[in-house]
Amino acid sequence: MIDSTEKSKIPSVDLEFCQVKKLNELIVHVVYVRSMLIMPEHVTKVYNTCDSIMPGRYFFMLDHLEHVQAQFHPKTLTMSADVERAERVYADAFIPHSASLKMLANFYLKMKKPKVPARAFDNVNDAMDWFKTFEIN
Amino acid sequence: MHFERILLLDDNETTIFVNTDVVEELFPNTPIISFTSSEKFIEEALKTSEWFDTPTLLLLDLNMPVKFGYEVLEELEEEIPDMDEFHVIILTSSNLMRDLERSSRFPNVIGYVEKPLTLKKLNDRLNGEI
Numbered sequence: 001m002i003d004s005t006e007k008s009k010i011p012s013v014d015l016e017f018c019q020v021k022k023l024n025e026l027i028v029h030v031v032y033v034r035s036m037l038i039m040p041e042h043v044t045k046v047y048n049t050c051d052s053i054m055p056g057r058y059f060f061m062l063d064h065l066e067h068v069q070a071q072f073h074p075k076t077l078t079m080s081a082d083v084e085r086a087e088r089v090y091a092d093a094f095i096p097h098s099a100s101l102k103m104l105a106n107f108y109l110k111m112k113k114p115k116v117p118a119r120a121f122d123n124v125n126d127a128m129d130w131f132k133t134f135e136i137n
Numbered sequence: 138m139h140f141e142r143i144l145l146l147d148d149n150e151t152t153i154f155v156n157t158d159v160v161e162e163l164f165p166n167t168p169i170i171s172f173t174s175s176e177k178f179i180e181e182a183l184k185t186s187e188w189f190d191t192p193t194l195l196l197l198d199l200n201m202p203v204k205f206g207y208e209v210l211e212e213l214e215e216e217i218p219d220m221d222e223f224h225v226i227i228l229t230s231s232n233l234m235r236d237l238e239r240s241s242r243f244p245n246v247i248g249y250v251e252k253p254l255t256l257k258k259l260n261d262r263l264n265g266e267i
Contacts, residue, residue: 099241
């Protein structure tokens, strides 16, 4: 079980298109702040930032797309679904806001079949509850 | 991307005719089954479990006279517990966000296309472009 109430003192890292924040010792919160086409190199930047704030640790990723109409390039979806992520990430939760992003999340989950457990949620609380169902060492 | 079959549901026969051409071009060896009645489609779906057990794509018209596309999905969701291999692309001439929002809550809906359907639009959606 995880404790999502334990707050981190580490500040967030601002990239040009998103904010990456260590929410607690187990969760990284990625908030997309700009409408744009997200390419594989953008996601690589996010992963590298996660590595820097969670050095050598497994973590949960909370991808928040509530305020933007971000688009993901197909190559980005393929890369995100790849097995390499399973080496560092327990699970991915998406909070898509718009209808088109919900459908894109469905596409990712059903067609790309990501190696890391992933689900889309309507709100952050439901995502947090899902994270708590994972038994971690 | 491989589908065992592609289903078309649209109340307009001309649209079915045109969309069949587009689908055949993208999936030349895949069986295409078309319906102009949502009731007949649901009746057939409920007795054809392979539609939900093996990769199947449904191109679903949103605005139909008897049932809206999302009402068809609601009925399927109530009757069929596991639709993991059933994928839906919504076809719509309406860009009403309310209708799209209602359709997007179904996990089987992987995209939408504004009519008319073209090869490029279908190909883009099947590659995850929105």
